[in-house]
Amino acid sequence: MPLRAALPLVFQAAAIAIALLLPAFVGANSYALFVATQLGIYVIAAIGLNLLAGYAGQVSLGHAAFVAIGAYSVALLTVDHHWSFWAAAALGMVLAAGLGMLAVLPAFRLNTWYFAFITLAFALVFEKMIVEWRWLTKGFAGVVGVPPPSAFGFEFGPRPLYFTVVLVTVIAFILVRNVVHSRFGCAFVAVRDVEPAALAVGASPQLAKLTAFVISAALAGIAGAFFAVQKTVVTPDDFTADFSIFFLLTVVLGGLGTLWGPIIGALVFFLIPELLAGLQSWRMLIYGGLLLGLMLFAPHGLFGALRQGWRRFAPQAATPVLAAERAEHPPIAGLPLQVSGLRKRFGGVLALDAVDFHAPAGSCCAIVGPNGSGKTTLLNLASGYYVPDAGSVKIGRVEMLGSSAPRIATRGVGRTFQTPRLVADLSALDNVMLGAYTRERANLLSIALRLPSARAEAHRLREEALGFLHFVGVADRAETEAGEIPHGQQRLVEIARAMMGGARLILLDEPAAGLSMSELERLERLIARICELGATIVIVEHHLDLVANIASHVTVLDRGTVLAAGKPAEVFKDERVMRAYMGERALKTGAPA
Numbered sequence: 017m018p019l020r021a022a023l024p025l026v027f028q029a030a031a032i033a034i035a036l037l038l039p040a041f042v043g044a045n046s047y048a049l050f051v052a053t054q055l056g057i058y059v060i061a062a063i064g065l066n067l068l069a070g071y072a073g074q075v076s077l078g079h080a081a082f083v084a085i086g087a088y089s090v091a092l093l094t095v096d097h098h099w100s101f102w103a104a105a106a107l108g109m110v111l112a113a114g115l116g117m118l119a120v121l122p123a124f125r126l127n128t129w130y131f132a133f134i135t136l137a138f139a140l141v142f143e144k145m146i147v148e149w150r151w152l153t154k155g156f157a158g159v160v161g162v163p164p165p166s167a168f169g170f171e172f173g174p175r176p177l178y179f180t181v182v183l184v185t186v187i188a189f190i191l192v193r194n195v196v197h198s199r200f201g202c203a204f205v206a207v208r209d210v211e212p213a214a215l216a217v218g219a220s221p222q223l224a225k226l227t228a229f230v231i232s233a234a235l236a237g238i239a240g241a242f243f244a245v246q247k248t249v250v251t252p253d254d255f256t257a258d259f260s261i262f263f264l265l266t267v268v269l270g271g272l273g274t275l276w277g278p279i280i281g282a283l284v285f286f287l288i289p290e291l292l293a294g295l296q297s298w299r300m301l302i303y304g305g306l307l308l309g310l311m312l313f314a315p316h317g318l319f320g321a322l323r324q325g326w327r328r329f330a331p332q333a334a335t336p337v338l339a340a341e342r343a344e345h346p347p348i349a350g351l352p353l354q355v356s357g358l359r360k361r362f363g364g365v366l367a368l369d370a371v372d373f374h375a376p377a378g379s380c381c382a383i384v385g386p387n388g389s390g391k392t393t394l395l396n397l398a399s400g401y402y403v404p405d406a407g408s409v410k411i412g413r414v415e416m417l418g419s420s421a422p423r424i425a426t427r428g429v430g431r432t433f434q435t436p437r438l439v440a441d442l443s444a445l446d447n448v449m450l451g452a453y454t455r456e457r458a459n460l461l462s463i464a465l466r467l468p469s470a471r472a473e474a475h476r477l478r479e480e481a482l483g484f485l486h487f488v489g490v491a492d493r494a495e496t497e498a499g500e501i502p503h504g505q506q507r508l509v510e511i512a513r514a515m516m517g518g519a520r521l522i523l524l525d526e527p528a529a530g531l532s533m534s535e536l537e538r539l540e541r542l543i544a545r546i547c548e549l550g551a552t553i554v555i556v557e558h559h560l561d562l563v564a565n566i567a568s569h570v571t572v573l574d575r576g577t578v579l580a581a582g583k584p585a586e587v588f589k590d591e592r593v594m595r596a597y598m599g600e601r602a603l604k605t606g607a608p609a
């Protein structure tokens with residue numbers, strides 16, 4: 017096994033060995049076992065918070081409230097109504113996810129800051145409610161005498177409780193890891209870092225954020241359930257805003273968006289004050305200092321720093337030998353695009369005015385024009401990124417005006433961007449696989465449980481994605497993080513992603529910008545090949561030679577209107593086109609740019 021892949025295994029084995037052996041060295045009623053159990057409980061919630069804040073990029077400043085819902089559910093139902101712990105814990109999870117969802121739903125349409133504020137507000141209100149609703153929660157006094165869980169007439173003492181918490185922690189870790197490595201996890205990261213990429217593969221950012229939130233709130237709920245039985249007393253003081261912030265801090269410090277970050281964070285920042293009891297009052301100051309230091313020196317937290325050190329020590333192994341090269345690609349049934357009377361205004365700028373444009377099924381049509389003439393805007397309107405002020409956009413025979421970008425993508429429209437929009441933290445292969453986001457059938461549950469059907473499908477899609485990387489000629493970069501791939505090749509990966517999505521109409525925004533001569537020739541062959549397969553291609557491009565070679569039809573835009581349209585050879589001879597377009601470029605530089 018390559019040295020590099022050994023790190024996670026070493027971690028897993030060490031963590032499980034320590035966790036399982038600990039009770040053999042400390043007494044059943046010892047403080048050490050109590051603290052270790054509590055640590056496990058924190059880790060469960062931290063794993064969830066990390067999925068939300070680290071992967072989906074939604075910072076929750078009120079996670080204590082979701083822990084509190086789980087804790088109070090168990091405390092009240094077991095003490096007052098004699099429910100079994102397990103039933104109460106399950107309900108606590110559902111309530112944490114459900115009530116949380118109601119509270120934060122409005123925030124998902126808005127940006128990350130609103131989400132942070134809404135969760136904070138929810139936690140503050142919830143804290144007050146626990147105090148005020150004395151008839152339910154017993155106010156400041158709290159609920160006392162929470163009984164330990166029991167099963168088959170056997171009551172869980174501290175040791176069985178500890179092992180149960182360890183088991184739940186391991187299960188939570190595995191489920192979250194499976195999700196993180198799936199299309200859902202990739203979509204979370206896309207939503208966090210490059211929303212346009214998520215839209216382009218048909219993933220709804222709102223749904224992705226909501227999914228991450230529900231999982232995270234449910235984990236907070238189950239952590240709360242164990243919290244109640246472990247402490248046997250639940251009071252409002254346990255769930256203050258301080259706690260939420262401390263909690264977020266541990267995840268950030270441990271390594272936001274890394275699988276081991278929350279575990280290391282909880283371990284270090286929960287245990288240190290326990291070990292150095294005398295330093296309790298300095299706690300916040302120490303954390304503040306550490307946070308500052310880490311922000312400066314280890315932006316990916318403690319685990320990130322550790323991982324980076326490891327990677328330097330154990331350099332990446334060569335890319336594994338790929339599956340058989342994709343010799344043949346099945347034909348693509350191209351979708352026609354018909355745009356008419358399209359108009360879009362940005363404040364004082366009329367970006368497009370009464371533009372008509374037609375790309376017949378299976379054709380390669382080009383759009384050219386000076387900078388700022390509205391080319392990108394046309395692509396953005398056709399793919400649902402902007403809503404036009406007037407006009408019609410027909411894809412196939414269906415009017416798509418006003419449809420969202422994910423819906424249009426799902427109908428078979430793929431696109432690339434003027435500035436490549438790959439998810440920098442994901443490998444090229446994962447980026448291409450993300451293209452199949454809406455094609456993949458396995459649901460969240462079967463992915464979290466790694467059911468055989470889900471695994472088989474993921475394997476098949478992986479092979480297919482490798483095939484597309486081969487097809488566009490960057491298979492040797494499959495395992496490289498997209499952010500480290502040269503620009504020119506990033507564009508090719510974007511094309512592979514669009515094809516992976518089963519695109520039948522592909523919109524390319526200046527794919528040749530910044531390419532070398534040899535790359536340019538490769539791109540030309542690639543586009544011609546995709547067109548031969550039957551896909552419809554709409555290409556915005558400044559390289560007029562490229563356009564003349566591959567496009568059957570060209571439309572010239574100038575200041576938002578169509579200046580000329582027709583066969584490239586005729587259009588490029590048109591004097592108005594020469595003046596408007598080539599004028600600024602060719603006449604100055606002596607050659608078409």
Ligand code: ADP
Pocket residue numbers: 362365366367385386387388389390391392393394
């Ligand atoms: P091109 O791709 O042909 O260079 P664009 O379609 O990007 O041109 O832009 C056309 C005009 O619309 C420009 O004047 C640009 O400043 C304006 N524009 C484009 N997108 C936006 C936006 N999101 N907000 C405001 N103005 C925009």
Ligand code: MG
Pocket residue numbers: 391392393434
């Ligand atoms: Mg543009």
